[in-house]
Amino acid sequence: MEGLNKNMISELKSFAKPPASCMLVAQAVITLFGVKSKEPWKDFKKLLADPNAFIKNLRDYDKENVPPHTLKELARYTLDDKFNADKIKMTSNAAHLISIWVLEIEKYAHKKLGTEP
Numbered sequence: 001m002e003g004l005n006k007n008m009i010s011e012l013k014s015f016a017k018p019p020a021s022c023m024l025v026a027q028a029v030i031t032l033f034g035v036k037s038k039e040p041w042k043d044f045k046k047l048l049a050d051p052n053a054f055i056k057n058l059r060d061y062d063k064e065n066v067p068p069h070t071l072k073e074l075a076r077y078t079l080d081d082k083f084n085a086d087k088i089k090m091t092s093n094a095a096h097l098i099s100i101w102v103l104e105i106e107k108y109a110h111k112k113l114g115t116e117p
Contacts, residue, residue: 002097003097004055004058004094004097004098005051005055006051006052008092008093008094008097009048009051009054009055009094010051011092011093011094012048012092012094012095013045013048013049015041015092018041019091019092020082021082021083021084021087021088021091021092021095021099022088022091022092022095023040023041024077024078024080024082024083024099025077025083025088025095025098025099025102026040026041026044027040027044027076027077028074028077028078028083028099028102029044029047029098029102030043030044030047031070031073031074031077032061032066032070032074032102032105033047033057034070035047058098058101061105063105063108063109064112066105066106066109066112068113068115071106071109071110071113071115074102074106075106077102078102078103078106083099085099085100085103
């Protein structure tokens with residue numbers, strides 16, 4: 001999570017109604033953290049409430065044990081055309097860096113399991 005900081009997270013939290021690309025990032029993150037949600041943006045913002053804890057949670061994420069069903073659900077978001085790091089960067093630097101983290105976790109987990117996204 002090199003470069004992600006408290007100010008970036010505050011900027012991301014400030015969206016009352018996030019751009020579609022930021023919403024995809026939010027949905028991907030809550031999926032990886034096992035949060036079942038009917039209000040993904042609201043639940044994502046709860047994860048962002050303490051920026052330092054959020055960054056620590058990303059760094060400490062157990063990438064060795066991502067369940068196959070989580071990867072399958074995650075693909076609903078990461079395979080969307082709007083889940084593109086370059087496009088996401090245009091709306092939010094924090095979402096951009098978090099999207100890269102999501103994609104790296106996904107790639108690592110698939111490699112470990114010997115599966116494809």
